[in-house]
Amino acid sequence: MIVTTRMFAGFVLAASVIVLGGAFLSEYWGGLAPCELCLLQRWPWAAAITIAIVVLFVGNRPALPWVALLLGLVFLAGAGLAFYHLGVEQHWFPGPSACTGGSVHPKTVEEMRALILKAAPVQCDQVAWSLFGVSLAGWNLLASLVMAAGCAAMLSRRTRAARRRPSLRQGTA
Numbered sequence: 001m002i003v004t005t006r007m008f009a010g011f012v013l014a015a016s017v018i019v020l021g022g023a024f025l026s027e028y029w030g031g032l033a034p035c036e037l038c039l040l041q042r043w044p045w046a047a048a049i050t051i052a053i054v055v056l057f058v059g060n061r062p063a064l065p066w067v068a069l070l071l072g073l074v075f076l077a078g079a080g081l082a083f084y085h086l087g088v089e090q091h092w093f094p095g096p097s098a099c100t101g102g103s104v105h106p107k108t109v110e111e112m113r114a115l116i117l118k119a120a121p122v123q124c125d126q127v128a129w130s131l132f133g134v135s136l137a138g139w140n141l142l143a144s145l146v147m148a149a150g151c152a153a154m155l156s157r158r159t160r161a162a163r164r165r166p167s168l169r170q171g172t173a
Contacts (some may be wrong), residue, residue, distance in 0.1 A: 005064040005128050006056055008154055012071055012147070013052035022044040026136070035122040036099040041140050044078030048147075065155050068085050072151030075144050082141035085093040089135055095125050 020040045021041055048071055055067055088095030099122070122128065127135040132141075 003064070003154065003157075005060045005062055005067055008064060009052040009055035011066065013046055013056065015143075015147060016045045016052065018046040019140070020049065027040070032128055033122045035128075036096060037081070037088065038122075038136065041078065041081045041085060041137070044074050044081065047074050048078075057080075068151045068155040072148050072155065073148060075148035079141055079148060081143035082137050082144055084163075085137035086135065087140055089127050089137055091125065099123055099125075 020042060023034070023038070027034055051067070051071060051074065055062055064138075085095075087093050130137065
């Protein structure tokens with residue numbers, strides 16, 4: 001089956017809407033408040049949705065390898081953000097000071113009050129929800145890697161097909 005640019009963009013759009021929609025459903029319907037890193041991880045999915053919609057509107061004019069490459073880079077960035085958040089949750093490395101439980105020990109009541117007032121309502125280094133022992137950051141990492149691999153496979157497939165196609169310059173008409 002020949003996959004067109006529009007078909008690929010439609011698939012990416014559907015998958016991205018499902019992932020981002022799941023995040024919004026868990027927040028607004030499930031009551032799961034996101035931390036700063038959770039909100040940051042939504043941006044690559046929103047970017048993928050935007051790119052896919054633009055590609056759908058312009059039709060098959062953009063070359064599929066370029067679209068796959070661009071979306072693959074977006075999903076790799078998303079995987080990087082998800083890996084960072086997963087690492088913060090697992091305490092492999094420190095997270096942003098604004099949303100992680102630091103080792104600051106206040107000495108006065110005023111210092112404690114200031115820490116409490118400036119603390120983020122949801123801590124980035126605490127797992128709020130998990131499925132089969134995997135946090136949402138872990139699932140986002142998996143989804144981002146699967147989408148990046150799909151983009152890489154599409155890019156590889158189209159590149160191999162272009163190499164096999166004889167060119168008119170080679171004297172094969």
